Amino acid sequence: MQPRPNPSCLLLLLWLAGTLAAQTSAEVARRYTSEHQAQLTQAFSQLLSIPNVAADPGNLERNANVLAGMLKQRGVDSRLLSMAGAPPVVYGQVVVPGAKRTIVFYAHYDGQPVTPSEWEGAPFTPVIREVDGEQRIYARSAADDKAAIFAQLTALDALREAKVSLRANVRFVWEGEEEAGSPHLEQILDASRESIRGDLWLICDGPVDQSGMQTVVFGARGDAHLEVTVYGPHRGLHSGHYGNWAPNPAMMLAQLLAGMKDDQGRVLVPHFYDGITPLSPAEKEALARAPVNDQMLMNSFWLGHTDGGGAHLLELINQPSLNINGLASAQVGARATNVIPPTATADLDLRLVVGIDWREQQQRVIDYIRSRGYFVVDNQPTREILTQHPKVALVKRDEAGYNAVRTAMDLPIAREVIRAVESARADVVLLPTMGGSVPLGAMERAAQTHTVTVPIANYDDNQHAANENLRLQNLWNGVETMAALLELR
Numbered sequence: 433m434q435p436r437p438n439p440s441c442l443l444l445l446l447w448l449a450g451t452l453a454a455q456t457s458a459e460v461a462r463r464y465t466s467e468h469q470a471q472l473t474q475a476f477s478q479l480l481s482i483p484n485v486a487a488d489p490g491n492l493e494r495n496a497n498v499l500a501g502m503l504k505q506r507g508v509d510s511r512l513l514s515m516a517g518a519p520p521v522v523y524g525q526v527v528v529p530g531a532k533r534t535i536v537f538y539a540h541y542d543g544q545p546v547t548p549s550e551w552e553g554a555p556f557t558p559v560i561r562e563v564d565g566e567q568r569i570y571a572r573s574a575a576d577d578k579a580a581i582f583a584q585l586t587a588l589d590a591l592r593e594a595k596v597s598l599r600a601n602v603r604f605v606w607e608g609e610e611e612a613g614s615p616h617l618e619q620i621l622d623a624s625r626e627s628i629r630g631d632l633w634l635i636c637d638g639p640v641d642q643s644g645m646q647t648v649v650f651g652a653r654g655d656a657h658l659e660v661t662v663y664g665p666h667r668g669l670h671s672g673h674y675g676n677w678a679p680n681p682a683m684m685l686a687q688l689l690a691g692m693k694d695d696q697g698r699v700l701v702p703h704f705y706d707g708i709t710p711l712s713p714a715e716k717e718a719l720a721r722a723p724v725n726d727q728m729l730m731n732s733f734w735l736g737h738t739d740g741g742g743a744h745l746l747e748l749i750n751q752p753s754l755n756i757n758g759l760a761s762a763q764v765g766a767r768a769t770n771v772i773p774p775t776a777t778a779d780l781d782l783r784l785v786v787g788i789d790w791r792e793q794q795q796r797v798i799d800y801i802r803s804r805g806y807f808v809v810d811n812q813p814t815r816e817i818l819t820q821h822p823k824v825a826l827v828k829r830d831e832a833g834y835n836a837v838r839t840a841m842d843l844p845i846a847r848e849v850i851r852a853v854e855s856a857r858a859d860v861v862l863l864p865t866m867g868g869s870v871p872l873g874a875m876e877r878a879a880q881t882h883t884v885t886v887p888i889a890n891y892d893d894n895q896h897a898a899n900e901n902l903r904l905q906n907l908w909n910g911v912e913t914m915a916a917l918l919e920l921r
């Protein structure tokens with residue numbers, strides 16, 4: 433007798449075929465990570481156990497070689513882009529015949545220096561702990577930024593296992609000197625212009641929005657520094673014998689700095705806000721939709737008030753800022769003495785937005801200092817200078833500044849990134865800029881490209897501090913996001 437196909441069985445097969453075909457790359461990635469979670473956690477731990485701080489170039493090189501090997505194992509054409517005196521950039525590329533576009537995935541494998549005594553456990557002995565019922569992995573660079581690298585590699589594996597083919601050429605550029613300020617990145621990229629060119633650079637670094645939602649960020653603030661020193665007597669003087677007569681530089685500096693801002697935190701330095709490129713309608717709309725996390729953050733940081741006259745954090749990071757990074761004059765606590773100190777110094781950090789040049793912003797602050805009656809010098813003042821001018825300020829410009837960058841959210845390729853990420857994650861936050869600074873300009877110049885940042889780490893990841901950690905669910909979600917981005921065409 434001829435076996436007759438069971439109609440319900442046929443229907444099931446058809447349904448199965450349909451769901452498999454309709455699976456998005458993010459769904460493919462989700463299945464892959466849930467099936468291989470133990471193995472993946474193990475492999476990620478192994479990567480995190482290789483020390484990756486600037487003071488240890490031998491191990492940085494080891495990281496680079498291991499990563500290049502991981503790319504090769506996956507059939508990715510890989511090599512190191514090296515330059516004397518700098519950790520190598522790990523480079524990989526997948527050429528897709530007939531592809532119209534090239535997408536470059538940027539991340540970095542180096543981490544911030546560690547002080548092991550501050551860690552619960554050891555920075556390069558990854559350990560998993562439960563926090564609020566969720567697993568987190570603790571190690572230097574668990575979040576910043578090996579998570580992104582591992583998510584990209586895992587997304588490749590997931591797509592490959594499901595036989596999903598890439599549609600654009602894909603390149604990987606993994607830097608080894610980001611935490612040291614990327615001093616050689618532009619030079620290394622310049623020397624390999626053809627290899628690193630792309631229609632888009634995806635910057636996979638940093639934390640997602642504090643709400644925990646997947647975030648796509650279209651720019652970063654620029655950054656510039658100034659160090660200001662003002663002068664009192666040439667040597668410390670007895671505060672009783674000379675108090676009320678010898679000017680105190682700590683007080684002079686306090687008054688100078690206090691004049692730079694009003695009590696709402698608005699900068700009073702003339703022209704400080706001049707030239708800002710306004711947000712586009714799409715950027716304004718994105719900001720209006722973004723979650724407001726201010727109250728939660730105030731609780732978490734123990735803050736009783738905020739600057740900005742009631743404006744939200746996300747609005748305020750779209751403006752330039754003036755921050756005192758640190759102040760120093762004489763001593764406090766057990767080392768305090770009754771003295772009129774010889775100098776007082778402040779380190780100032782200027783964050784910038786698009787439309788403001790970093791050198792000009794430094795100049796505006798210097799002009800303000802002059803307007804307060806200071807004779808400004810850029811070298812240690814001599815006795816002559818100090819006696820001939822009532823008030824003298826030494827202002828050192830940090831020469832390593834750079835401008836802000838913002839990619840328009842409505843560029844066709846930017847829209848495709850948004851679509852891809854939204855296909856992977858239900859709720860997506862779009863932000864015109866991040867508050868922090870990344871030398872996106874150097875990347876855009878060298879690669880003649882646009883940049884869009886897609887971070888995956890949790891915001892409370894202790895990035896740059898002791899006990900850095902990654903919430904494992906952020907890693908799994910990140911693999912899905914990377915898989916969706918690997919499918920850009």
Ligand SMILES: [Zn+2]
Nearest residue numbers: 576577637638
């Ligand atoms: Zn980073």
